Each structure stands twice: as C-alpha cells, then as structure tokens.
Amino acid sequence: MFKNILIVALSVYTFLTSHMIHSQPSISSSHQMSLMNRLLDTRGVEYDSLEHQAIGDSILIKYFIDEPGERGQKLNLSNGLELSYGQIIMLAGDFFAIAKTPISLCGEKKQQVCFEKAFASLAINGNLKDTQCQSPTVQAKGFLAFYDDVLVQLTLARENNIPDWQFYYQHSGEFNKKLNQISCGGSFISPYIPFGNYLKLSQNNIDHFIPHALEAYRVGHTAALNDALKAHHVFFTKNDKTKAKQLLTQAYAKNAFASHYLTDALSSGHMRVPRKKIHDTVLMPAILKLLLSNFMHDEDNRQGLDVTNGKGFSWRAYGDGYLNKPKADIHRYMIHQIIQTSADAIYDVFVTGIFPNKFAEFDYLPDYSKINTLNSNAPLFKVIDGQVYIRKAINNRQLHQWSKMWSGLISLIDLELNFDIYS
Numbered sequence: 001m002f003k004n005i006l007i008v009a010l011s012v013y014t015f016l017t018s019h020m021i022h023s024q025p026s027i028s029s030s031h032q033m034s035l036m037n038r039l040l041d042t043r044g045v046e047y048d049s050l051e052h053q054a055i056g057d058s059i060l061i062k063y064f065i066d067e068p069g070e071r072g073q074k075l076n077l078s079n080g081l082e083l084s085y086g087q088i089i090m091l092a093g094d095f096f097a098i099a100k101t102p103i104s105l106c107g108e109k110k111q112q113v114c115f116e117k118a119f120a121s122l123a124i125n126g127n128l129k130d131t132q133c134q135s136p137t138v139q140a141k142g143f144l145a146f147y148d149d150v151l152v153q154l155t156l157a158r159e160n161n162i163p164d165w166q167f168y169y170q171h172s173g174e175f176n177k178k179l180n181q182i183s184c185g186g187s188f189i190s191p192y193i194p195f196g197n198y199l200k201l202s203q204n205n206i207d208h209f210i211p212h213a214l215e216a217y218r219v220g221h222t223a224a225l226n227d228a229l230k231a232h233h234v235f236f237t238k239n240d241k242t243k244a245k246q247l248l249t250q251a252y253a254k255n256a257f258a259s260h261y262l263t264d265a266l267s268s269g270h271m272r273v274p275r276k277k278i279h280d281t282v283l284m285p286a287i288l289k290l291l292l293s294n295f296m297h298d299e300d301n302r303q304g305l306d307v308t309n310g311k312g313f314s315w316r317a318y319g320d321g322y323l324n325k326p327k328a329d330i331h332r333y334m335i336h337q338i339i340q341t342s343a344d345a346i347y348d349v350f351v352t353g354i355f356p357n358k359f360a361e362f363d364y365l366p367d368y369s370k371i372n373t374l375n376s377n378a379p380l381f382k383v384i385d386g387q388v389y390i391r392k393a394i395n396n397r398q399l400h401q402w403s404k405m406w407s408g409l410i411s412l413i414d415l416e417l418n419f420d421i422y423s
C-alpha cells in the first residue's frame with residue numbers, strides 16, 4: 001500500500017518535473033539526481049568487461065607464415081601502451097571512444113574518420129609520460145589495475161559458488177563510482193558528478209546495440225583490413241619485415257577495437273533493446289534513458305534469447321554477467337568462432353593482399369530479424385509504428401501486451417521499485 005502511494009506521489013512529481021525539462025534534458029532536479037544515484041548504486045552499467053577480455057585473449061593472433069601465432073600477447077600501440085587483444089576489446093567503446101559521436105551515426109562519409117578518432121582515443125593519443133588524468137595512457141592503466149583487482153575478487157566469489165551476476169550486483173555502486181573516478185569524473189559533491197568518460201560514453205552507447213553495433217564493427221573491421229593490406233604491400237613488395245609487423249599490429253589493434261562492438265552484438269541484452277529509439281524519443285536526461293534501457297538489457301541477458309543463424313545453427317544466447325554458466329557453453333563457443341573468424345580475416349588479407357568481398361564472420365551471427373518469433377518472452381520495450389511501447393505487466397514475461405501511454409520517469413521509478421528480474 002505504502003509502495004503504491006509512493007509511486008503515485010512520485011509519479012505526479014516526476015510528471016511535473018519531466019514536463020519542465022522538455023526543452024533541455026539534463027539532470028535538472030534533485031529528484032532526478034537521487035534517482036540516478038540510487039540506480040547507479042544498485043545496478044551495474046558494465047558487467048561484461050572481463051568477459052570481453054577473456055574472449056579476446058583466447059583468440060589466436062598470427063603474424064608470419066613461419067611463426068605459429070600466439071594468444072594473449074601484447075600489441076604495442078603508438079602511444080606506448082602495450083595491450084592484449086582482449087584488453088583492447090574490453091577498453092574499447094565502453095571506456096574509450098568519442099562520446100558525442102557514435103560511429104554508426106556518423107554518416108557514410110565520416111564513419112571511417114569517426115572510427116579512427118575513437119581508436120586514437122585509446123591507442124594513439126597521449127604517451128606513457130603523461131600524468132594528467134585525461135591522458136588515455138593514465139586512464140587505461142587505471143582501468144586495467146581496477147579490473148585486475150575485480151578479477152581477484154570475482155575468482156574468490158566463484159570459489160564460494162557466487163554467480164558472476166550476483167557478484168556484480170553486490171558491487172554495482174562501488175564499481176560505478178570507481179570507474180567514473182578513473183575516467184576523471186566525480187567530485188566532493190557526488191562520486192557521479194561530473195560525469196567522467198565512463199558515464200559520458202554509457203549515456204550515449206547507441207553503438208553497442210543491434211543494429212548499430214554491427215555497423216560500428218563493419219566500419220572498424222574495414223579500417224583494420226586496410227591496414228593489413230598496407231602491411232602486405234610493405235612486406236611482399238618492399239621486404240620490410242619491421243614496418244610490416246608494425247602495420248599488422250595496428251591492424252590487429254583496430255580489429256580488436258572493432259570487435260568490442262561485435263561481442264556486444266552477441267550479447268542477448270544487446271539484441272532487441274530499442275536503445276536508440278529510447279534515447280531519441282523518451283523525454284528525460286540521457287543517463288536516465290540508459291538506466292531505463294538497462295532494465296530490459298539486464299532481463300534479456302539473464303533470460304537469454306533463442307537464436308538461429310544462416311549456417312543452420314540454433315542455440316540460446318546469453319549476455320553480460322551470464323557467460324560463464326554451463327548453460328552458456330554453446331554460446332561462448334559461437335562467440336569465440338565469430339571473433340576468431342574476424343581476426344583470421346586480418347591475417348588472410350596480410351598473406352594474400354586481397355580485400356575480402358564479404359565478411360565470413362557475419363554468416364555465423366544470429367539472424368536478428370527472427371528473434372521475436374523464436375522467443376516466447378515478451379520484450380520489456382517494443383517499437384510499434386515507430387513508437388516505443390512498454391510491457392503492460394512488467395513482471396509477466398508471458399503477457400504479450402504493451403502500452404503506448406507511459407512516461408519515462410514514472411516507469412523508471414516503477415521498475416526500480418517493482419521489477420523483479422531475478423524471478
């Protein structure tokens with residue numbers, strides 16, 4: 001009863017405040033601020049970082065025909081950082097990119113430039129002597145040290161039979177604060193204000209969801225293949241092995257960066273969330289739109305989604321925080337195949353000097369258009385005639401009824417108080 005009164009009271013309040021912020025959606029009231037604080041304190045924004053890294057470090061990277069190749073070796077970047085394929089996949093996009101310009105939204109003519117800028121934000125800008133917080137080298141080292149620490153704690157939790165999702169759930173607030181701080185955000189007023197790069201990127205993370213994730217990947221993979229082509233010419237025409245290795249390393253680094261978006265495209269919580277529609281049409285600050293989208297993201301990650309691909313394989317895909325459970329074995333295998341096929345294409349172009357006329361990894365991807373017919377779970381948000389609808393009964397995934405009449409802030413509070421994704 002009290003809960004219901006609270007919802008009604010907050011609903012009226014938020015309806016009024018949401019109408020006052022139409023013209024300039026930003027965190028404009030103390031109520032919105034405390035809502036943001038509560039959600040960041042209790043829900044993770046990035047659960048999948050170590051999963052991204054583990055996938056990348058299992059990939060075989062080959063250089064020259066007479067060498068066997070290696071997994072997990074460090075790639076030397078222009079700014080002095082030495083990062084493994086997996087570490088680049090982990091840091092790309094979520095921690096390094098250009099927050100204001102998602103790659104997939106840059107337009108055909110500028111997409112390559114947008115990708116190169118995003119890549120430069122991790123691999124080219126700054127140098128190891130920088131000590132300024134904003135330097136990519138300082139931030140990259142900070143994130144890596146943070147995740148080394150998280151891995152120790154996570155390993156301990158696994159030994160105590162605590163599932164990954166529960167471990168992240170327990171540490172959400174602590175981790176969000178720390179990540180915002182490493183990316184130069186936070187102050188004595190609030191650990192979340194101002195936003196560091198971490199929260200700035202999160203609140204505009206369109207590139208990480210289908211269909212945009214595939215576009216961001218396609219652009220970055222193309223850039224990587226072009227570098228591999230340059231490496232081919234330098235090696236086979238000019239016989240310059242050192243320069244060829246340098247260019248091939250850059251090709252692999254760019255491909256790892258692009259593969260962040262490919263791994264996201266394989267996470268069930270990124271497959272059908274109408275992230276851009278929510279970002280474009282719901283009237284509230286961008287960070288709250290992220291947190292609203294995350295309810296559906298979390299539910300689809302946990303429940304998983306049945307998928308099928310053009311090769312005739314059918315399996316159940318899972319997402320962030322759920323990849324390590326035994327039920328996700330087949331899905332992990334498919335992710336590995338896809339990410340390895342992508343890296344192999346870089347090597348093939350280096351050896352043959354021929355740019356592929358199609359991307360072989362795309363054949364293994366889920367057919368995203370079939371997801372809703374394959375799954376009986378009703379999505380929390382659904383686009384009908386260009387408009388975002390919300391599931392009428394938030395805790396009944398079997399009820400295929402959605403409502404057109406809803407408000408972002410009211411629903412966000414309703415979800416915060418009543419949504420039970422763990423049932």
Ligand SMILES: [Zn+2]
Pocket residue numbers: 093094208260264
């Ligand atoms: Zn991502």
